[in-house]
Amino acid sequence: VEPISVGLAIAGAAASALTGFISYPRIYCYFRECCLQRHEPRAAAALQQNLDKKLFGQHLVSKVVVKAVRSFLNNTNAKKPLALSLHGWTGTGKNFVSKIVAESIYKKGLQSKYVHQFVATLHFPHAHSINLYKDQLQSWIRGNVSICPRSLFIFDEMDKMHAGLIDSIKPFLDYYELLDGVSYRQAIFIFLSNAGAEKITEVALDFWRNGRTREDIQLTDIQNALSVSVFNNKNSGFWHSTLIDRNLIDYFIPFLPLEYKHVKMCVRVEIESRGYAVDEDIVSRIAEEMTYFPREERIYSDKGCKTVDAKLDYYYDF
Ligand SMILES: Nc1ncnc2c1ncn2[C@@H]1O[C@H](COP(=O)(O)OP(=O)(O)OP(=O)(O)O)[C@@H](O)[C@H]1O
Missing domain, CATH: 3.40.50.300 (P-loop containing nucleotide triphosphate hydrolases)
Incomplete structure (x- = not known):
């Protein structure tokens, strides 16, 4: 065996041992939660x-x-x-x-x-x-x-x-x-x-x-x-x-306070997350059930997107 290939083999083994050492925490952290988990x-x-x-x-x-x-x-x-x-x-x-x-x-x-x-x-x-x-x-x-x-x-x-x-x-x-x-x-x-x-x-x-x-x-x-x-x-x-x-x-x-159109977006997400096809009629009805302020302009939902999921229960049977 030539000395140079022995040298390379040793270097290779050392490198793979080192990689193994470096990747060990990664493997460990894949199964168990670690501090500083994500890069x-x-x-x-x-x-x-x-x-x-x-x-x-x-x-x-x-x-x-x-x-x-x-x-x-x-x-x-x-x-x-x-x-x-x-x-x-x-x-x-x-x-x-x-x-x-x-x-x-x-x-x-x-x-x-x-x-x-x-x-x-x-x-x-x-x-x-x-x-x-x-x-x-x-x-x-x-x-x-x-x-x-x-x-x-x-x-x-x-x-x-x-x-x-x-x-x-x-x-x-x-x-x-x-x-x-x-x-x-x-x-x-x-x-x-x-x-x-x-x-x-x-x-x-x-x-x-x-x-x-x-x-x-x-x-x-x-x-x-x-x-x-x-x-x-x-x-x-x-x-x-x-x-x-x-x-x-x-x-x-x-x-920022949420508007009617944002409430509708929240309703759509909630319907989809429950596995139903989005029905625009229900989306509008739920968004219209929310109350909006200020009293004259009625632009912003006073509960934001909160209570959207509770309102949805009324339209879908569980
Ligand atoms: N801007 C938004 N975009 C998408 N979804 C929203 C948004 N705001 C609220 N939601 C939805 O409404 C739910 C309730 O909102 P969240 O709990 O984050 O409100 P909050 O601002 O923390 O209210 P509070 O001040 O009452 O604690 C969220 O879990 C999310 O589903």
Whole structure:
């Protein structure tokens, strides 16, 4: 045997052993859930695709969420965790979008052990226990980020959260490299709230009354007014919050109120998801059963796309 082929054989064996070593976690993570499961470009592509396909009437949301999440996931040297604050009327898609973000990063989505959802009225109900909640929240976040740096935390009903509670997580959202040996720079925080919905509607109505299309609305038309109104709103959970004061929220994302045509789109999706052929007559009837505001113009659904599925039960036998 020539020395050169021995050399090649050894190099080949070493290479395949190395590939085996590298691919082992991939195989393992195929069967068991792992932290940092999806490769960043795939996660960003999945997010874009799902928002384009499933989210209606929210051009600002799709654009900003994709941009924010993609650049954050691609940044190997992020200086702080990503913090997104989603605002808007009920039933306009805030929970829906956070579910899509979760699913794009972790296959199991909201069921993933690396995705954590807090609901203010459920997890932090009593004003007198606020100090206890602060401690619990801190140790919960610290514990989970220690296990998985790419943890996703979703805070629902921020507007029902007791003022001051959310400030207890400020250190985690700040620009620290390490806190007690833990780095929070790869974590993602998403806050959901109805606070600021009036402001968003005001801007949308202004555009409508001036004959401009909804898609003409730019983030700059809303974002500043939104953060100021949330900061000054006693019932926003962010009232005089240091998270806003210290610019630790990266994006305030406005969800526009949904129109009649968007409600119809939601009805169609719901009918299809139940395996029925879409009947346009039923679609229009359900959309017309929803109530719309303001009283004179009746443009926006006051429940967004919420209750569409319940209304559908009436038309289909189960
Ligand atoms: N913009 C949208 N595009 C597509 N579907 C939507 C949209 N908004 C709402 N839906 C549908 O309506 C359901 C309820 O919406 P969702 O729970 O996301 O509302 P929300 O904004 O979180 O409301 P709330 O403020 O009351 O919590 C979603 O699961 C989804 O099926």
